Every structure is written in C-alpha cells, then in structure tokens.
Amino acid sequence: MEIILYSKSLDVIDKNHVNSSSKIFEIEFAQALAQYAKVSIVSYSAKSDMQYKNVSLFSLNKDETIANAIRTTICKNSLFKDSQKIIIAFGYDYRIFRQLKKVSKLYDTKLISYTFDTHKGATNSSGFLKKNLIDLYFRFGIRYVNTIDGIILFNEEAYKEMKLSIPFLISKVGINEESIVPKVYLRTLNSENEFRIVYSGTLIEYNSIETLIETMSYLKGQNIVLDIYGDGPLKSYVENCVKRADNIIYHGLVSNSQINSAVSRADLLINLRDTENYISKFAFPSKLIQYMASGIPVLTTKVLSENEFCEATFAIDDLDPLKIKNSIINIKNNPYLQTKKSEYAKEYIKEKFLWSNIIRDVIQFVKYD
Incomplete structure (x- = not known):
C-alpha cells in the first residue's frame, strides 16, 4: 500500500x-x-x-x-x-x-x-x-x-x-508510546516558589481564553502564575490583558521543543474547551493527549464523559471563572492527588490513545x- x-x-x-x-x-x-x-x-x-x-x-x-x-x-x-x-x-x-x-x-x-x-x-x-x-x-x-x-x-x-x-x-x-514521559509529577513547592500553570494552543474563543484570563484575575496574590504559548485571533486581546496582569506571561508562538521544556517545569496544564461550541462537533484538542503524556497533571473541561478520563484529569464541566479559580486552589493544596492523577493519566492514554x-x-x- x-x-x-x-x-x-x-x-x-x-x-x-x-x-x-x-x-x-x-x-x-x-x-x-x-x-x-x-x-x-x-x-x-x-x-x-x-x-x-x-x-x-x-x-x-x-x-x-x-x-x-x-x-x-x-x-x-x-x-x-x-x-x-x-x-x-x-x-x-x-x-x-x-x-x-x-x-x-x-x-x-x-x-x-x-x-x-x-x-x-x-x-x-x-x-x-x-x-x-x-x-x-x-x-x-x-x-x-x-x-x-x-x-x-x-x-x-x-x-x-x-x-x-x-x-x-x-x-x-x-500518541506514540515513546512520547509518554516516564516521570510522575512530584511537588517540591515551598512558600517561596510559584505554582506554574501552562496553556499552549490556539488563542481563540472556543478555547475559553477570556475565561482563563478572568480566572487569573481572581488568583492575584496566590503565588500562582500562568504561562501562555500560542497564536490566534485573540492574540491582541491576550497581549493587552498581560500588560495589566502580574500573574500572566505571554510567550508567543514557539517551537514544540520549547513547549515541552515549559511543560516539564509546570505544576498544572490547562485545557478549557467550550464543549457547547459548534467547533466541538468536529474538533478534539490533540494538545490534551500530549498534556496527559507529559507526566504533569491536567485541569480540563470534560471533553470526554467516560469515568476513566475523569480519573486521569481534574475534569470540570463549568466554565465559571470563580469555580475554576477554586479548582486551581484546591489542586495547589493537594499535591498528593496531583501525583495520583499524573500516574493514572499515563496508563489511561496507553490503553486508549x-x-x-x-x-x-x-x-x-x-x-x-
């Protein structure tokens, strides 16, 4: 063939x-x-x-x-x-x-x-x-x-x-099996370290970029920082918001190797897809599978309904910024659960993806x- x-x-x-x-x-x-x-x-x-x-x-x-x-x-x-x-x-x-x-x-x-x-x-x-x-x-x-x-x-x-x-x-x-990172997330955070969240992907409405940035406005003073990587129709919006935010850093469009480096240093990866949007009938966030293979815990909207997916991620079904803020704080305060999610996510994608x-x-x- x-x-x-x-x-x-x-x-x-x-x-x-x-x-x-x-x-x-x-x-x-x-x-x-x-x-x-x-x-x-x-x-x-x-x-x-x-x-x-x-x-x-x-x-x-x-x-x-x-x-x-x-x-x-x-x-x-x-x-x-x-x-x-x-x-x-x-x-x-x-x-x-x-x-x-x-x-x-x-x-x-x-x-x-x-x-x-x-x-x-x-x-x-x-x-x-x-x-x-x-x-x-x-x-x-x-x-x-x-x-x-x-x-x-x-x-x-x-x-x-x-x-x-x-x-x-x-x-x-x-995903290829060799792309699944062998390490499991283990928190070494202390009072002087920042809890780093990474978003990588298209800056577009159905990826809930505005919701993500509003969420970060409620997390000021919590020692939580968001790194954004990517490009798209909302690039100017992101750049303007970053000027007024001290807990968001926009890095622009970078190579996959640079993304992998940023992901490896993160405490949480985030994927807020609007599942009610028309686009969700067609698309599935391929970045999500790469996230789950990284060994870093993932906070995501419930793009899959199966129980194993919810066990492998911090799955949410509400895009209310205040609720997302509370979820992030709860995750930050529970490093043991982050480790368990990291372990299970890799087994899950080996079985399914x-x-x-x-x-x-x-x-x-x-x-x-």
Whole structure:
C-alpha cells in the first residue's frame, strides 16, 4: 500500500521543530501510517525535500497547480507503484479536493478526507459579509467531499452536521508510546516558589481564553502564575490583558521543543474547551493527549464523559471563572492527588490513545476490498 498525504502547512517532519499541535498531529499520523504503507507527504510549505524516520516530505512547485505539482512529484520520485494507492488530505477545501480528484482519477487511487476541525472557528472574528462568503465556499467544499471515497472524523456529530453519505470512520487523536514521559509529577513547592500553570494552543474563543484570563484575575496574590504559548485571533486581546496582569506571561508562538521544556517545569496544564461550541462537533484538542503524556497533571473541561478520563484529569464541566479559580486552589493544596492523577493519566492514554492501536482501524478503512 502506498499513501500520499497532502498538507497545507507542513514545512518539516521533525515534530520538535514545528509550532502547533495540528502539525504534530499530521506528522505522527503519517508516521503511524508508515507502519503499514509507504507514506509520502506533499506540501507547498516545504522548502525542500526531506526524509525523517520512515516518512518522506516532498516540496511542491509553487508555479504549478496542485494536480500538476503532485503529478510532477510522483514522476520525479517514482511514487505510486503499488497496486493499492491512497491520497489523504485534511479538511474539505473545495479547491484542494477538486485538484486532488484529478490526481486520483489519473492514478486510479482512493481519495480520503481527514477532517479534524471546521472552518467556522477561524471565521468567528470576521465581518458579516466575509464570514458568509467563506461559509458559502466551504459549504461547496463539503458538498464536493461527499463525492470522494470516504472521510475520517473525530465525532459522528460532524458527519451528521455535514449531511454526508460517503463511508466514514470515527477515529481518535493518537500518541506514540515513546512520547509518554516516564516521570510522575512530584511537588517540591515551598512558600517561596510559584505554582506554574501552562496553556499552549490556539488563542481563540472556543478555547475559553477570556475565561482563563478572568480566572487569573481572581488568583492575584496566590503565588500562582500562568504561562501562555500560542497564536490566534485573540492574540491582541491576550497581549493587552498581560500588560495589566502580574500573574500572566505571554510567550508567543514557539517551537514544540520549547513547549515541552515549559511543560516539564509546570505544576498544572490547562485545557478549557467550550464543549457547547459548534467547533466541538468536529474538533478534539490533540494538545490534551500530549498534556496527559507529559507526566504533569491536567485541569480540563470534560471533553470526554467516560469515568476513566475523569480519573486521569481534574475534569470540570463549568466554565465559571470563580469555580475554576477554586479548582486551581484546591489542586495547589493537594499535591498528593496531583501525583495520583499524573500516574493514572499515563496508563489511561496507553490503553486508549496509542497510535499503534488507532492506526489499525484507519488502515482497515482506507485499504481496498
């Protein structure tokens, strides 16, 4: 089996050098697929061809259309020689899938969408006219995706929302077992040390950034500090708030290796996802699985309802800043429970979220009958 992944954003395939959880997800997904198939990623963002572990990244010629650029890459690198050929692309961009379908027909391949997000999150801050024009464009994309061979999603609600009739697979975010940090959190806090909270991710409404910053306003004088890493539509809002707050530090968009370093020094990682938001029908915070693998305890909204998830995290179902403040203080005052959560979280993701298990269902779904 041979698979080509089309990526809009990947410029490297070493996850330590990327700066978003979605890029990490794409890289690890490709590496997991490579256990069963020859995998190549093609991207206009890549400046040069490169190989990392068992995955190749090929730079597409910006002067050519997607279809022609991929065809050139296939010929130049002797790709698609196997009888089972699959193209996978992320999302449902009409222009991209229309071009990829030309390649699919030319090489007699399956064409699969992996949709783990929705365009609506990025358009929340757009004006009325622009927002509706973008929405119209992507509705055409969804309709076009309904003509391809299949789609992979995180939530069946997304399949219903898109009104699709093609074959689908409900999958999960995965993690490699070697990425699970062996250490368990152990507090060494004393009266002179700060209790450090880390948020890393997109600065956007459905990640409850405003709620998080309001929560910190109630924690002044508690020796609790929040480090924020990331970029997004609410960047200016965060920067302005930080000027008036002495317990929040904004670090901007940094590499994954820098994030890992910050996480390793934290006392608590935080993920406040608005589960009532439309985006939650599509997306699952892949950063959350990386958090749980770090050995650092996690405070999160209840994005999963199973009891094991609540045992593995400090799970809350209310985005009231005062209640979140009380939860943080209770966590700070209970380091023993932090250690227990840290221990259980790693066992939980080993059982539920290893790529080695998740990818079997993906391969079964995409392969030819």
